[in-house]
Amino acid sequence: xxxxxxxxxxxxxxxxxxxxxxxxxxxxxxxxxxxxxxxxxxxxxxxxxxxxxxxxxxxxxxxxxxxxxxxxxxxxxxxxxxxxxxxxxxxxxxxxxxxxxxxxxxxxxxxxxxxxxxxxxxxxxxxxxxxxxxxxxxxxxxxxxxxxxxxxxxxxxxxxxxxxxxxxxxxxxxxxxxxxxxxxxxxxxxxxxxxxxxxxxxxxxxxxxxxxxxxxxxxxxxxxxxxxxxxxxxxxxxxxxxxxxxxxxxxxxxxxxxxxxxxxxxxxxxxxxxxxxxxxxxxxxxxxxxxxxxxxxxxxxxxxxxxxxxxxxxxxxxxxx
Numbered sequence: 001x002x003x004x005x006x007x008x009x010x011x012x013x014x015x016x017x018x019x020x021x022x023x024x025x026x027x028x029x030x031x032x033x034x035x036x037x038x039x040x041x042x043x044x045x046x047x048x049x050x051x052x053x054x055x056x057x058x059x060x061x062x063x064x065x066x067x068x069x070x071x072x073x074x075x076x077x078x079x080x081x082x083x084x085x086x087x088x089x090x091x092x093x094x095x096x097x098x099x100x101x102x103x104x105x106x107x108x109x110x111x112x113x114x115x116x117x118x119x120x121x122x123x124x125x126x127x128x129x130x131x132x133x134x135x136x137x138x139x140x141x142x143x144x145x146x147x148x149x150x151x152x153x154x155x156x157x158x159x160x161x162x163x164x165x166x167x168x169x170x171x172x173x174x175x176x177x178x179x180x181x182x183x184x185x186x187x188x189x190x191x192x193x194x195x196x197x198x199x200x201x202x203x204x205x206x207x208x209x210x211x212x213x214x215x216x217x218x219x220x221x222x223x224x225x226x227x228x229x230x231x232x233x234x235x236x237x238x239x240x241x242x243x244x245x246x247x248x249x250x251x252x253x254x255x256x257x258x259x260x261x262x263x264x265x266x267x268x269x270x271x272x273x274x275x276x277x278x279x280x281x282x283x284x285x286x287x288x289x290x291x292x293x294x295x296x297x298x299x300x301x302x303x304x305x306x307x308x309x310x311x312x313x314x315x316x317x318x319x320x321x
């Protein structure tokens with residue numbers, strides 16, 4: 001079972017594409033630990049990936065990491081890299097995902113709204129990988145402004161230069177009409193850049209990326225997302241009341257995972273991801289998450305030899321570099 005845990009929406013950056021800047025919420029450490037302990041008790045095999053906000057800024061978060069680590073639960077943290085090196089958090093982590101959206105400092109700093117964003121992020125990847133031996137991944141949000149053939153090549157080169165274990169791609173999801181949503185053609189060009197730079201594919205749970213790669217999406221049935229407002233959803237992008245429901249403690253696992261979220265994954269996949277959305281077409285003129293008909297696939301070699309907590313989480317793609 002993969003738990004995506006948004007402990008907080010607190011963040012010290014002002015990313016231009018942020019989909020949660022107008023939403024607030026925080027877990028308290030006791031409840032967060034209870035939820036994970038309950039999942040371990042009832043499910044057994046549990047992995048946690050922490051994300052949404054810059055979690056190390058939230059009160060009690062490092063203590064939560066320590067207690068979850070003591071349970072023997074593998075943990076991955078997605079971070080902008082700004083403060084994680086100043087905390088003891090790293091010693092409780094099995095993996096670290098660091099957000100880098102562009103291969104050059106100016107573009108990344110502008111997108112993230114901070115003049116040191118690139119410096120901090122690259123330093124965090126190098127330190128985790130070289131000094132601590134933590135499996136570090138460069139994680140990018142795929143948007144209209146950064147998905148191109150050249151960016152694909154350069155992101156692979158950047159990840160290699162930092163000794164990153166992989167490159168992870170999250171397509172910018174349509175949460176409101178704006179200029180960041182990519183087209184399938186842009187995603188395809190980016191994949192060609194990855195291919196020509198020698199990248200491989202560990203796996204994808206993203207149906208649009210899978211169609212463009214000529215593979216089947218995999219693994220998504222094993223993940224849930226806990227939102228900072230103490231709601232549970234099949235995916236971090238499905239935050240409306242239609243999908244996300246309030247969590248009530250105790251008996252988190254029995255009341256919400258077994259009875260609510262798991263049985264709705266087929267519905268999520270059929271209604272939200274691979275089928276064309278009339279709403280997205282009406283606003284954008286196309287649906288970026290629906291690749292219709294036959295396409296020229298961009299095959300990548302299959303990579304092996306590593307496992308990732310995020311692999312199979314809905315919806316993401318992990319590439320070898």
